[in-house]
Amino acid sequence: MLVVIYTWTVIRAPIDSVQGIVQKVLYVHPPLAWGAYLGFIVTGVCGALYLWRRNESTDQLAVSGAEVGVLFCSLILVTGPIWAKGTWGKWWTWDPRLATTLLQWFVYLAYILLRNFSDGGARAARFASLYGIVGVILIPLNYYVIEIFEGRAMHPENLERGSLGDGMGLPFLMGNLTLLAAFLYLLLSRWEIEGLRTRVARQAATARRGEL
């Protein structure tokens, strides 16, 4: 239902007089960025909780946040260049916002690789938690980088209240709601899988020990 309303509002949204129809990428690109930020915040916060309480479930949620966050960040890096090609005439430029987004993607991709190629023990989880907490620093840097570079950035400034044109608020809101719902669904599914994986691996290990 949400997807239908979202699609309808995007189709009905007015066409921008400067950028043309490609401006409608606005209704998907920033909501994806919020999803990526949320995923990485979940990783950092759950990493901190894991270091504090040593609860395995929070570590599993941290891994899930990173994976879903990287998916959303990958989609920012796909939809952004598509929008850039339509408005700037080129797919990529080493603008500070684009560069920090790519850096963020690499940082969390490394987190996922670390989790997949480690032994899955408590030591790896502690190191990954610390890594996830440090990685959160990139979020405010990525968000405020345009203001830090004071007009030298090619990427438009962050949206503020009233900065959208007439009729653009509703599709933007629907985009945020739809992608937030998708984010939560994927995050919770991934969390459940992480718990199941651990349980099945433990049961298999116990069964092997019983056979010996």
Next chain:
Amino acid sequence: MSYLIAAYGLTAISLIGYGIHLSRERRALGRADRDTKTD
């Protein structure tokens, strides 16, 4: 228009594809969980 279709299409395919992948894995792990319990 093609840029717009590409942006929305790739986003939809990726999110739906990942969702399907997760639900398949959840089902398979659920089965494995039940099997090891009955064993």
